[in-house]
Amino acid sequence: MSINMITFLLILVSIVTNTLVFGQNTGIQGEWHVLHSSIGISAMHMQVLHNNKLIMFDRTDFGHSNISLPYGRCRHDPHDSALETDCTAHSVLYDIDTNTFRALMVQTDTWCSSGAVLPNGTLIQIGGFNDGDRVVRSFTPCVSENCDWVEFPRYLIERRWYASNQILPNGRIIVVGGRRQFNYEFYPQNQGLFRLDFLAETNDESENNLYPYLHLLPDGNLFIFANTRSILLDYNNNRVVKEYPRVPGNDPRNYPSTGSSVLLPLDENLPNVVAEIMVCGGAPRDGFRRVAHGSFGQALSTCGRLNVSDENPNWVMEEMPIARVMGDMLLLPTGDVIIINGARLGTAGWENGHDPIRAPVIYSLSRPQNGRFSFMAASQTPRLYHSAAVLIPDGRVIVGGSNPHEYYNFTGVEFPTELSLEAFSPPYLAEEYAVVRPRILSLHENIGYSEFFTLMFSVPQYLSSEVLTVRIVAPSFTTHSFSMNQRMVVLKLIGVEHVAPHTLKVTMRGPSTAEIAPQGYYMLFVVHAEIPSSGVWVKVQ
Incomplete structure (x- = not known):
């Protein structure tokens, strides 16, 4: 056996062992x-932008924040329920590259709102509370320090408080639901308002149909999950195509008994792209009512997966290692799912969560069922109601927020309002994996549908094309334990060739359709032996 082959096998064994077991040291x-x-x-709401900036905001009616608006500016709003004149900011723009931030100005209340990024990279933010419930706001990334929020009052047909958004194949945004809103509309607005009885049917005494989970499927239809039920909606014809089986247990998964949901990676290397939905956590049916009487019951410990590409799908249930409510589910560059933030007891809502869970878990799709979860290192900071998390291009997860109080409250409470920002580095960023970590050297930044393109990457020890994938990840708008518009596509791999020592060229095919990958900006990662490169922004068009 050659020295190279022995080296290959030793490295492979080490990677597999560490990846599957996540050793004992902190780095792993x-x-x-x-x-x-x-x-x-x-940071109640978060969105990563394609210029490596992270926009965050909370709500205008919390009272004075701890950061002033620049240039002596003040917000004057006679309708605000906390302060008619406020010279502090309720939104900031964080620069990932320089670890700095600056204040932004929102005029109307963004509390419990939603958002999506247009194909040109502009964030469209939808609704909120009070005078902000029918407002559309936009933020367009710029190279200067002057860009800020632009507001369009009374743009929406109906008030949108606790609504969800999904970017569509044609570049438009569908806006679904909200408190006492059993309908949907579109941005830009030109089609009117559409009744959706499903949202009325899934309403209950605790309103467990808020922030419905939306996932755009490869056939172009929209998967909608609310409470315990889910449907496939043909939004072009305002027609429910099918209803799926109820998730077992009959316990609510949407806000306020808050679980979370992701669309698992769409792999274009398969003969047929498979779409599978995953829903985790939440609270028992009577959890929200019991909390109002001071009884904090245990959260749900189950996850369900539903293969919606199957003609007759059924939920496949798994147990998490710990019950969790208010957890954020994010797709990592490897295709694994991290569940981060939240609590073991109670529900979402003011003062409704207890026993915070500081340690995230990672769910590995490549492991056998019932052995897919691994505990990660714990943060020192509890992140409860009104916390958020997003994936950024270098592979870290940025975490912020947590304010389970009606206003900013820093003293005399068990869980003070949290203003800090921290980053979690998953195990794949550990130095132990440097030998197989790829680094992107060059690529085409514009990707056409079904078009071939190439990229160059280097890696100290290349193993095999069998452990090589190229993936694109749409950045999410995260709030209230749901990361809207989040999706990952594993691109079709055409070929790999060595072009220099430790340097390889990969040929891939762009996404097949806009239904699989809507137009817009994505983070592209090369993943080698389950270790990702840093991401590079590309535009699918």
């Missing part, structure tokens, strides 16, 4: 780093 269980002890606001 991930690491936490505090980025800022305070960013001035509590």
